[in-house]
Amino acid sequence: MWDIDTSPPAPGEPLEVAPGVHLVLAPNANAWTFEGTNTWILTRAGDAIVVDPGPDDPAHLDVIDAVVKSARARVREVVLTHHHGDHSQAARPLAARWKAPINPRVQRGIVAEGTRFDVGTLEARSMRTPGHTSDGISLVLPTERLVLTGDTVIARVNSYIGHPDGTLSDMLGSMQRLAQVADDDWTFLPGHGPVVREPRRYVADRTSDRMRRVEQVAAHAHRGWSSAEIARNLHPRLDERRLRAAQASIEAILHYLDVHTPERT
Numbered sequence: 001m002w003d004i005d006t007s008p009p010a011p012g013e014p015l016e017v018a019p020g021v022h023l024v025l026a027p028n029a030n031a032w033t034f035e036g037t038n039t040w041i042l043t044r045a046g047d048a049i050v051v052d053p054g055p056d057d058p059a060h061l062d063v064i065d066a067v068v069k070s071a072r073a074r075v076r077e078v079v080l081t082h083h084h085g086d087h088s089q090a091a092r093p094l095a096a097r098w099k100a101p102i103n104p105r106v107q108r109g110i111v112a113e114g115t116r117f118d119v120g121t122l123e124a125r126s127m128r129t130p131g132h133t134s135d136g137i138s139l140v141l142p143t144e145r146l147v148l149t150g151d152t153v154i155a156r157v158n159s160y161i162g163h164p165d166g167t168l169s170d171m172l173g174s175m176q177r178l179a180q181v182a183d184d185d186w187t188f189l190p191g192h193g194p195v196v197r198e199p200r201r202y203v204a205d206r207t208s209d210r211m212r213r214v215e216q217v218a219a220h221a222h223r224g225w226s227s228a229e230i231a232r233n234l235h236p237r238l239d240e241r242r243l244r245a246a247q248a249s250i251e252a253i254l255h256y257l258d259v260h261t262p263e264r265t
């Protein structure tokens with residue numbers, strides 16, 4: 001297992017984290033993807049689905065193929081947790097290799113709530129978890145006590161809210177739903193970084209952290225500061241590009257404050 005205190009697997013070296021649940025780390029590490037995108041492959045009884053095939057990199061696609069073939073399986077479906085390119089660019093090339101459909105079928109399409117993706121006896125169903133983006137989903141594997149959370153809940157940090165597509169209200173609702181579906185003996189398998197243990201406690205901690213940030217932003221907004229000024233004040237050491245991302249997250253908070261505290265002056 002790739003835990004918070006262990007080193008990541010090398011791209012090209014698949015890791016079976018539970019029977020039939022494989023992680024392949026994509027070779028696209030950068031400031032936005034942390035160690036890279038996590039591609040998850042579910043295999044059982046000759047059946048396979050690939051969740052978030054990642055960047056369009058032939059070497060990465062070859063590793064995915066090798067995992068599927070070593071399980072004597074075929075890719076039946078390619079599933080995307082959300083539309084971001086670091087998760088979705090390889091969807092078409094991988095689907096073409098296996099003549100498999102992609103779900104959702106169109107860019108920024110939405111996988112319907114409760115869609116079943118059973119792989120052999122491995123039971124998986126989709127849950128809508130918008131917030132990072134508006135089209136976000138997670139995959140719940142109740143028999144394995146696992147949830148593939150995409151970029152909704154990741155270890156170590158609050159995940160990015162891509163306002164205006166993503167909203168803080170959506171994110172908080174999705175975090176709550178994810179905490180409700182799991183127990184602390186479950187494990188979350190995120191779209192980036194190590195796995196999340198004790199997910200209920202973790203989500204509660206992350207929620208309080210986000211609410212503390214809401215209070216900070218509210219205090220600054222009262223002084224009439226712009227989102228750019230608030231971002232620079234809260235993140236004095238960030239470079240220009242990351243500052244723009246921080247600014248988008250602050251705009252998500254300002255939007256949340258507008259929606260939830262209409263009485264403020």
Ligand SMILES: [Zn+2]
Pocket residue numbers: 082084132151
């Ligand atoms: Zn993303």
